């Protein structure tokens with residue numbers, strides 16, 4: 001299925017549903033049934049599924065990354081973030097700050113034949129530059145005028161570890177009147193960690209509840225309960 005097919009279907013207007021619409025309906029119905037089945041699983045079964053799904057996705061990471069690059073026509077397998085400057089309040093005007101990360105620091109690079117964790121800042125930059133179509137002069141100038149500070153974050157993905165429902169404390173534990181937990185390791189039902197929003201939500205919740213304020217954070221958006229989102233996800237998964 002392609003976006004074009006769906007657009008054609010929408011443009012056709014009223015009339016008998018096309019094969020595509022019927023197929024999408026069937027997939028959405030099956031998806032909603034799976035969701036309902038999922039709710040009745042035990043924590044161990046959920047852990048098992050999440051573990052298998054993570055391993056399967058990790059196993060295909062290169063293929064998935066390549067698909068993303070092919071589909072968007074942009075990017076390589078590293079993330080480099082170029083924020084609007086200045087990033088820091090006291091940053092001099094003639095300095096610009098970029099940051100990025102490599103998802104597989106234990107692997108040898110294409111340009112530098114050793115793992116990123118063993119590289120100096122300059123070597124990391126050489127590897128990154130190798131993946132961009134800069135001419136030699138530009139690459140040399142970037143190397144000459146840049147300072148790279150490598151940083152290893154071995155626990156950063158710990159936020160995604162499989163866990164039991166009561167492993168992490170609620171923001172305001174039951175019965176607490178003056179103690180709350182904020183940040184990525186406090187439990188917020190239905191929300192997804194590794195976002196600034198998550199931490200802000202915990203802080204807002206803590207202040208609002210303990211001080212008994214009227215304004216609480218908005219509900220967490222549950223896209224997985226929205227048939228339009230599910231249909232769009234299914235379409236994306238089956239797009240060729």
Ligand SMILES: Cc1cc2nc3c(=O)[nH]c(=O)nc-3n(C[C@H](O)[C@H](O)[C@H](O)COP(=O)(O)OP(=O)(O)OC[C@H]3O[C@@H](n4cnc5c(N)ncnc54)[C@H](O)[C@@H]3O)c2cc1C
Pocket residue numbers: 101153156182183184194195196197199
């Ligand atoms: C590579 C990467 C990319 C990310 N990309 C995104 C993104 O695109 N969008 C998004 O929404 N989120 C992103 N995140 C997640 C987001 O940055 C974090 O979830 C968010 O910054 C957490 O905010 P926080 O205030 O809870 O904790 P932090 O920002 O970690 O702040 C905690 C602070 O406490 C300090 N501290 C720790 N221990 C002590 C101590 N004992 N005494 C005093 N101070 C201490 C630390 O130095 C730190 O400054 C990303 C994170 C990473 C690592």
